[in-house]
Each structure stands twice: as C-alpha cells, then as structure tokens.
Amino acid sequence: MRFAYCPYCGGKVTFREIGDEGQMPFCEACDRPLFDVMHTAIITLPVNEQGEAALLRQNYVTKDSYVCVAGYLKTGETAETAVLREVQEETGLTPERATYISSYYYEKNDLLMLGFLTHVSKREFVLSGEVDSAAWFPLEEALAQVREGSIAWQLIQACRAKLLEEKD
16 A cells, blocks of 8 residues: 555655655654555465365356465464465364565565465365355476466475475
C-alpha cells in the first residue's frame, strides 16, 4: 500500500528526500516518513513420503492450471505457523514439518510470498470451501500442472532441488 494520506492524522502527504531511501511519502503534520506497506503470504508445496506433490485447483485463482497451497499471514502468526495452518485448512492434511525455501515478490498483488516445502503423509484430501479440487502428482510431473514461470513453478523447481540435496 502506498500512502496518499497519513494513516495517523489523515493529512495529505508530501514527498521528501529521506536519507538512503530517496523520495518518500512524508507527513508534515506528524513529522514522519510513511514507508509503503506490503502484505505477506506463504506459499508451500506439500510433498508426501512417496515423493508426490499435492496441488490445488482454485477457480477463483485460475481455471487453466493447478496452484500450490497459499495464504496470508495473520497478525501475530509466524510464517511457519501460517504454513501449517494453511495446509491443514485447505487440504485436511497434517503437516509434519515445513522447510523455508525462498521468498518471491508477486507484483500483481504487491505481495511478498515466503516459499516452503512441507512434508506430509499421503491421505485423502478434506478440502476447504476455497478449494475446488486437489490431486497428488509425482514431483517430475508437478511442473507441467502449474503455469510456467509462476511462483508455484519456481517453488516446485526449488523444492525438487532441495529434496535431491536431502537425498545426497
């Protein structure tokens, strides 16, 4: 979120040179810079003991491909807790552990996404109302199920590399 008005006093902001930050929104009345606010979410690839990845269909996201489990962090929640909660909520699977992989900037929604690999045991899915369907795919086939170049695609590649590294 980029500020046009001060969230503290409601006054219109100006721009001021602020040290190494350069031109920034500034509230003259409050005498303070207003740093842009970016929302944070998690994105995770649940992988079972057979090396299969759980991918979701969420028609409100895309009708053309599968996606990874994702969701916003709630106030007071760590990224790891959000991963465990989102996997449980969206798939009904119980995560055993989550490993941080990388962060991704999602320009469309001005969002920082923290990417994780989540280890789960293979079970039947119990889907939330946000999910239209879910399926298990061998990791080698998972890339072909998501949009090429997407954050999910990048995460799957990174998770495959991490799993290969763990085997060595």
